[in-house]
Amino acid sequence: MPELPEAETIVRGLRRAVVGRTIASARVIRPDVLRQPLATFRRNVKGRRITSVERRGKNVVHVLDDGSVVAVNLGMTGRLLPFPGPPKGSRRPRHAAVIVRFQDGSVLVFDDVRRFGTVEALPGDVWARRSDGMGPEPLDPSLRSPRLHASLATSRTPVRSWLLDQRRIAGVGNIYAAEALYLAGIHPQRPANRVTRAEARGLLRSLRTVLRAAIDHGGTTIRDYRDAEGGSGAYARKLYVYGCEGEPCRRCGTSIRRVVFSNRSAFYCPSCQS
DNA sequence: AGTGTATCCTGCAGGC
DNA sequence: TGCCTGCAGGATACAC
Missing domain, CATH: 3.20.190.10 (MutM-like, N-terminal)
Structure with a gap:
């Protein structure tokens, strides 16, 4: 979506x-x-x-x-x-x-x-x-990383699944979860409770960077998405990992990988993300 | 309780 | 051309 x-x-x-x-x-x-x-x-x-x-x-x-x-x-x-x-x-x-x-x-x-x-x-x-019943808005400045870290610490689920759970944080889907985890250097299958305090701070920063940039570009169109004027979003060109299986990581050149879990594809750089 | 899987529905791309 | 398979930005009922 x-x-x-x-x-x-x-x-x-x-x-x-x-x-x-x-x-x-x-x-x-x-x-x-x-x-x-x-x-x-x-x-x-x-x-x-x-x-x-x-x-x-x-x-x-x-x-x-x-x-x-x-x-x-x-x-x-x-x-x-x-x-x-x-x-x-x-x-x-x-x-x-x-x-x-x-x-x-x-x-x-x-x-x-x-x-x-x-x-x-x-x-x-x-x-x-x-x-x-929904989690906090990631762009709400009153959300601080210690709260995010404390919330991550309550769950062993893979951090990508954690990010997709609207009860934990609102608005994040598969594309921006992939992008934010890439920027934060966190492997999508890492258990949420093994994200450190410092990484949680980086993850929140990455989420905000990615979400704000995508809003500035009118969103991401992969195939279906259209805005209220029927236009497509320009952020697709900016994606680092989502849908980029086999392409070189922009940071290190390693081939981007795709792995399926929870019935969803996850994309990541095997050398930049652990 | 917390987590992973299957399912809802349609369309499209790619392989043969 | 056409058939088949796999895949898709989400959410949730269910089984373990």
Whole structure:
């Protein structure tokens, strides 16, 4: 999916398009993306005005005028595409799952080829509890490395798996986990509790460097990701290890390796990362 | 309790 | 051309 930088890019693009608009109706073409009954979703959104769009981890959160939210998790292939009017012909998204029509005639489409994404309309307090169950935001300055180190110390799971667990830290996915671990010199299969205090500091710094740079470039497009304007992210060219199996490490020239665990590929430099 | 695996779904690239 | 396999940015139910 869209990881944190892609979700952030989407949120920034969406704000211009949807904040201040009032929802006239919602058409649900693929009810399986809803994590709640269809009737509940429609009742919760109808007639509500969007007051802001925020990001929490990889989630895009539309805040409505009654304090409730529409939370969208983009899964692997989800997109949020605004249109000035009903999209016609070749502009029509091919895998529209939910179509929201606003009172001014503009439209927001949640499009998702694989339908791993989810959409739900929730009372504010329910969302707040959900958010409380997620780990800290890596870019939040109030997160300091001693806290990260203490949290890593509670688990023997491979540090790449640890980073992907949204309950431990929010917004990190497979690409940026690979990139940050490379910059920090930590092997993706190292048990989390064997990351030293100094390495935890480096890892947090690396995460922030990578995530900020990716946001600056509008995210990473491998194949599916598109921003709210339908554009692709330019960060793909900057990747050090993700998807780079067999290519020379930029630091030492050693061939980048791929290893599969937890059903996901991990990419690393065998000499720079231990 | 904590961890790894299988699964949801579709599309695409590469091998033969 | 076409069929087959493997792979994909995520999250979670389940078995150990």
